Amino acid sequence: MENKTQEEASTINVSSLACIDLANSNLHRSAASLKQACLDCGFFYVTNHGISEELKDEAFEQSKKFFALPLDEKMKVLKNEKHQGYSPVLSQISDNQIHGDYKESFFIGIEGSNDTPFCRANIWPNPDVLSGWQATMEKYHQEALRVCKAIARVLALALNVDGDYFDTPEMLGNPLTFMRLLHYEGMSDPSKGIYGCGPHSDFGMMTLLGTDSVMGLQICKDRDVKPRKWEYILSIKGAYIVNIGDLLERWSNGIFKSTLHRVLGNGQDRYSVSLLAKPIRVYLHKFFRHVHFSVRLL
Numbered sequence: 093m094e095n096k097t098q099e100e101a102s103t104i105n106v107s108s109l110a111c112i113d114l115a116n117s118n119l120h121r122s123a124a125s126l127k128q129a130c131l132d133c134g135f136f137y138v139t140n141h142g143i144s145e146e147l148k149d150e151a152f153e154q155s156k157k158f159f160a161l162p163l164d165e166k167m168k169v170l171k172n173e174k175h176q177g178y179s180p181v182l183s184q185i186s187d188n189q190i191h192g193d194y195k196e197s198f199f200i201g202i203e204g205s206n207d208t209p210f211c212r213a214n215i216w217p218n219p220d221v222l223s224g225w226q227a228t229m230e231k232y233h234q235e236a237l238r239v240c241k242a243i244a245r246v247l248a249l250a251l252n253v254d255g256d257y258f259d260t261p262e263m264l265g266n267p268l269t270f271m272r273l274l275h276y277e278g279m280s281d282p283s284k285g286i287y288g289c290g291p292h293s294d295f296g297m298m299t300l301l302g303t304d305s306v307m308g309l310q311i312c313k314d315r316d317v318k319p320r321k322w323e324y325i326l327s328i329k330g331a332y333i334v335n336i337g338d339l340l341e342r343w344s345n346g347i348f349k350s351t352l353h354r355v356l357g358n359g360q361d362r363y364s365v366s367l368l369a370k371p372i373r374v375y376l377h378k379f380f381r382h383v384h385f386s387v388r389l390l
């Protein structure tokens with residue numbers, strides 16, 4: 093649990109992040125900005141990603157419709173042992189937290205056979221209750237993954253490896269993905285350990301995050317400085333927020349940052365949709381052989 097300091101109570105700090113334009117033809121300039129963002133905090137915006145506002149709005153509308161259903165209807169799609177499906181408020185708790193998160197979520201994984209770790213048929217709400225829901229989410233998932241792969245091409249250049257390095261089936265060609273619809277509610281109080289989402293870093297390679305305009309997401313650039321200094325990340329219309337996960341931090345020998353972040357509820361409902369992408373297995377040695385040396389020279 094963290095102590096609320098005077099500073100935290102009275103100041104709203106907003107982080108200014110780099111913005112990577114995915115339509116920029118000067119890939120090397122984009123790679124240089126991305127590299128700087130990854131060295132600094134591992135959070136950045138992407139624009140010109142090709143996901144239409146209509147599709148994003150549709151995914152958010154469908155997500156709101158799901159969370160607005162009566163609890164007994166949502167409990168019909170309660171998460172399975174692979175965590176696909178619905179998780180109610182307070183059911184998720186990060187390390188070192190006393191209370192669960194004041195959020196409910198719906199997790200859509202990658203479709204696959206039951207014997208593949210993490211992969212099995214997804215759970216979907218009843219189409220008679222929410223028509224078109226599955227089709228919207230599948231379309232959004234596909235588009236969000238396409239954007240992650242486009243970012244990975246710039247990331248490869250930032251790491252001094254071939255641009256298509258992450259395209260192979262063992263990297264992001266045939267990835268594991270974790271798409272989560274999130275709904276936050278209530279008022280957080282960090283001094284009491286009450287959060288929309290407790291402090292954590294993401295475990296994957298990268299996370300593509302779409303949020304509504306309600307403030308809530310904060311990052312802490314240096315987890316070792318006490319008291320911790322938190323900065324809000326604002327949502328920008330037309331842009332997605334992207335953050336680097338623990339896997340990439342490990343791969344880069346700690347040089348690229350997987351930064352601690354959390355969500356504070358301010359009493360308003362807040363919705364977001366995230367897609368975390370990672371290779372199915374971790375090819376640490378293979379990666380190190382190519383990348384370790386060039387990253388150390390940064």
Ligand SMILES: O=C(O)CCC(=O)C(=O)O
Pocket residue numbers: 272274289294301303308309353355364366
């Ligand atoms: O909803 C947000 O703004 C952040 C969500 C998040 O950090 C996560 O899903 O890992």
Ligand SMILES: [Fe+2]
Pocket residue numbers: 292293294353
């Ligand atoms: Fe996260």
